[in-house]
Amino acid sequence: MTRILLVHQNMPGQYREMMDALRRTGEHDIVFLTQRREAEAPQGVRKVLYRPHHRPAEDAYGLARVWAEAAGAGYGAALTCQALRDLGWRPDVILGHTGWGELLFLKHVWPDVPILGFFEYYYLNHGGPVNFDPEDPSDATAPYLLQARNAVPNANIHAVDRGTCPTLWQRDTFPEMFHPRLYVAHDGIRTDRLRPDPDVALELGRAGRVTRRDEIFTYMARNMERTRGFHVFMRALPDILAARPEARVLIVGGNEASYGRASSAEGGFRAEMEAEVGSRVDWSRVHFLGRLPYGDYQRVIQISRCHIYLTMPFVLSWSLLESMAMEATVVAADVAPVREAVRHGETGLLVDFFRPDLVARQVVEVLENPGRFAHLGPAARRHVVEHYDFETVCLPQHLAEINALLPEDRHVRV
Template identity: 40%
Template sequence: MQILIIHQNFPGQYKHLAPALAQAGHMVVALTPKVEKATTWQGVRVIPYKIVGASTKGIHPWLMDVETKILRGHSCMAAARALKEKGLNPTVILAHPGWGESLFLKDVWPEARLGLYCELYHSDQYPHMNFDEEFPSTDPKNDPIRIRLKNLNNRLHFEVASAGISPTKFQADTFPDYFRDKITVAHDGIDTDLLVRNEDAQLDVGGGKILTRDDEVITFINRNLEPYRGYHIFMRALPDILKRRPKAQVVMLGGDEVSYGAKAPEGQTWKQMFIDEVRPQIPDDDWARVHMLGRVPYPQFMAMQQVSRVHVYLTYPFVLSWSLLESMSVQAAILASDTAPVKEVVTDGENGWLTDFFDTEALTDKLCKLLDDKEAREHLGRNAREFVVKNYDLQKVCLPQHVDWVHRLATLPAPKPVP
């Protein structure tokens, strides 16, 4: 079977699936603007294409998102036509549609089955919008229109897609009923053989300081430190945490850009804004126990999780972070927000503790209580790993689900583009 994969940052979510399909004997080709020259990666032929054009200066803001996706879709379509002329005729096209690349591929190959990675369908309703009153919408009257236009990309894909796959039920349930029925819930998978408890783990936090499991380490991980992942809440709890836990070492990962939600005010970063807010409340000696490592190589990321005594995870009702499941896999004791995506994997008192997203006092109290209760931490950690191994193991659970989904996708009807 010929399989075409589309992802603007390949391999992205196809990191494990693409090689598995190639190893199974399928011809797997990936189209991506990420590479400059054609190459082969783990049996997958990776073909570059260039995005031609740029957003029109002065264009209406509601059209910017649509225009960007059309530019990407048009560029990808041109590359697809060139591949078709060379004989590529995929039975299945796997695509993350979020950036628009796959918009017009069914015009190139009408008979191919298009399978979508369904990450999120946007909504203007609470709690997807205005969950955090501190950062309200700046244009509430027009949000429904803006969001509807943002979902135009999803809807155009739905018309020609045969099926979808989504990593969590929370994410799948954001999609409209008429397409939700076509979505299979299957997580990308956690490498539980790699992500294991390590009694000898060491984390270098700089300045010659090495942390181990003998230290009272509190961890907090974001891709970027921003409100969508509760960075502001954790920072506001930090002065009291440091005061009440004089031996604690707080390790934080995350960049100073924006992954989700609104940008920080002009000329500022969310990271620095909340450092500036709480820093006057924290003595220098206490601040020396806060280690902001930015973004680190994966071995250091894993070591951080393995030395963690309690891992704090906060999020808006949004896409669930892999880091939570990875921390559960290494048997970290979890303290997380009681928001919908989290409650899909964390049961309060069983494999983690839950706390109100906005309540910094409750967060601090529960964190201190958990740090004082070794028996509870051990119980939660064991159960957390058992849960992840049973439901999210890469090799035994998730990858077989994805491979099976691709094979079923190849047997489905192939909707054609309509005028």
């Protein structure tokens, strides 16, 4: 029986599918180290909570704050792992996210245990979301703050035996000296579970029931914010609704700030953009659904005639690939990480992030002539199945890299 330690402050994070695949065999001793108290451990997984050893004060020095948080998380994780060690438990391999520091000191606990770290993003002053949108310029401190944030991945590359990045674009945000230690393989999409459904229906409460017969277009992000192009979507919305009087839009996501600065407006960025487009929108056809259970989110995409995915150059969202797997006709921002997954006119439609008018025009064309674009959804699904499917593509890649760190008699098998 192979003993596996999974580490992510927000269980399960990027290990959702990996954890499920490992536990289903019944042949592995799996411990998940996390801060997330409310997370439920599935059968076959033992959840172990750790507490950060230190949290910086609210007025902590800005250039040191992220490192202080990471060091506190790392030491807290190490102390909890020491307790596991003292009880006689030793993993054969450790898989964990590097972003919050939990992996930093684990070699002091188990010097000979291989660690495979998930490297998500290296903070860039140019080439990522910072300094991308002229409406949201960075201030003079940004280069210093970003370099200070990168102390965490810079330390982690020395704390792990191997690293993984989900996309080539994300790998290339890291300095070239990292690249020999990193391999590229996505977390994986369960295309066997994510499929189109012509008979799908969704209840919208007082707004009624919608099906594929309704003219529905959609937008989704974890939170409605600039990094995910919410302002561009909202500026395109009046023209789309005016051109398509029967169309309705379903908007999925929260109203907080995951990336970048929060809006100063009361009611957040959603309220700020509602005020800007104001009287130009027929709000009776706009449905903000908030954050949804996963099954309802799937139904939203399956109903959609056109799904809008807007992002600055940043970490590629699972939702894009999931939407493609469900054969959505996607209108997406023409930025480098999206171009890695979407080919214009073949698997989706790419538009200039800075041109809400072009976003609106493209969405209207799809809604007016769905047959003209009907080939895009099936082609998008084929592309995701070929390159991002968890069970047939991504899982074998990850297992090969994990097992290269282990003696044959401890290999991880599913």
